[in-house]
């Protein structure tokens with residue numbers, strides 16, 4: 001299974017957060033939503049999760 005990556009540097013934010021979260025899509029969505037709420041003061045809504053889902057990228061196949 002391809003892991004997904006959420007890279008906080010791609011989010012419009014003023015905190016210059018550099019966190020990346022990787023894992024299976026559901027895991028990343030959950031962790032990224034919790035992160036967005038606790039660090040970026042977003043509200044955990046279905047819209048937020050959709051936004052995060054749209055920013056997920058496939059993890060590059062490494063060695």
Ligand SMILES: [Zn+2]
Nearest residue numbers: 008017019039
């Ligand atoms: Zn962040």
